[in-house]
Amino acid sequence: MIRPDVQALLDQIPPESGPPEATAIRESMRMLAAVVDLPEPPLATARMLETAPLPTLLLDRREHRDPGPVLVWFHGGGFVFGGIDTHRSMAADMAQRLDLPVLLVDYRLAPEAPYPAAVDDAEEIARWVAGGPAELGRGVTGLVLGGDSxxxxMTIVTAMALRDRPADVPVVAQLLLWPATDLIGKYAxxxxxxxxxxxxEASRVFYQDSYQPVITDVRASPMQGDLAGLxxxxVLTAGLDPLRDEGRAYAAGLITAGVPTTFFEAVGNIHAxxxxxxxxxxxxxxxxxxLSALRAMVGGLA
Known part of the structure; x- marks a missing residue:
């Protein structure tokens, strides 16, 4: 059953007209973010990191912190659109609710930078943060990796990379929101x-055609990889989302592999x-x- 407020939004969305185009999608999503999402909550810290290998925004409810974990956030957008401007409000809300520093990363987008540019960028920034750069102004004791869609x-692929070749500090948790996990599997x-x-479906095809992934590669379809030791x-899915079942499958795969996992589904809600x-x-x-479940999971590490 669809929620009334979800139906009200969908009733206002015009049908797709013509083939998608990356530049137009990016601009429309930037404009839409200010209309459909909540204002950014006030934080003590909101600044770009000048020494990061990628454009990265630091958001924190505190101005100063003792050493602790940091959340590195990889935004959604089909690898084609999205960035700091579209995801800043949600990331700030995370920083507020989790009481953790959040690093919102602007990685390279397709079609200008096709696969595997995005996942390469994700691993690079995660290793940089794990090194405890002085610009953060506090020690880093662990990474929390997270991403939507x-x-x-990118979150799963980066967690796998840092499991197989550890960084300077461990990945202590992962947060997946309506995640894309499998380009091979067929899901109801x-x-x-x-x-x-x-x-x-047309949008999903456009994103994949733009990103040009090797779908059999575990870095494009991480569900095809080994989940043990992550x-x-x-994991949070949406009940009316084309990606719902692959998100469910990822949570189930983690549990089968012995990974402590908390799963939620927003029944009657949509992607993003x-x-x-x-x-x-x-x-x-x-x-x-x-976010409450993640905060409990990270626990005394903060």
Whole structure:
């Protein structure tokens, strides 16, 4: 069953007209973010990191901290759009609720930078943060990796890379929001929600054609890899999302592999709802529940 506020939003979205185009999508999403999402909460720290290998925004409810973990966030957008401007409000909300520093990363986008540029960027920035750069102004004792949609792919792939070739500090947890995990598998939700639920089949095809992944590569379809030994996870899916079933499959795969995992599903909600909190107010407790679980998971490490 669809939620009333979700239906109200979908009723306002015009049908797709013509083939998508990367530049137009990026501009429309930047403009839309200010309309459909909540204002950014005030934080003590909000500044770009000048020495980071990629454009990276530091968000923190505190001005000064003792050594502790840091959340590195990889934004969604099909590897084609999205960035600091589209995800800043949600990332700031995470920093506020988790009481952790959040690093929101602007990685290279397709089609200008096709696969594996994004996942290469993700591993590079994670290793840089793990090294405890002086610009952060505090020691780093562990990484929390997180991402939404395509950023979920990057989170898993980076966690695998740092499991197999450890960085200077461990990855202590992962947070996956409506993640893309598998380009090979065929899932019922892909057919059931192919049209009329924000993320369409045509859009998914466009993103994949732009990114040009090698779908059999574990760095494009991490569900095809070994999940054993990955860090504890919080996974949040949307009940009316084409990616729902691959998110469920990832959570189930982690549990089967013995990885401590907390799973939530926002029943009646759609893909990317965490970026639509003004338009879909019922999304606020969905996201808050997942963040509360992550905070409990990280526990005394902060």
């Amino acid at each position: 395509a950023g979920g792919t 939700s892909q057919r059931e929600f192919a049209e009329g639920y924000l993320l369409t 860090p504890p996870a919080v 709802f965490g970026l639509l909190r003004k338009a879909i107010p019922s999304s606020v407790p969905d996201l808050a529940q997942a």
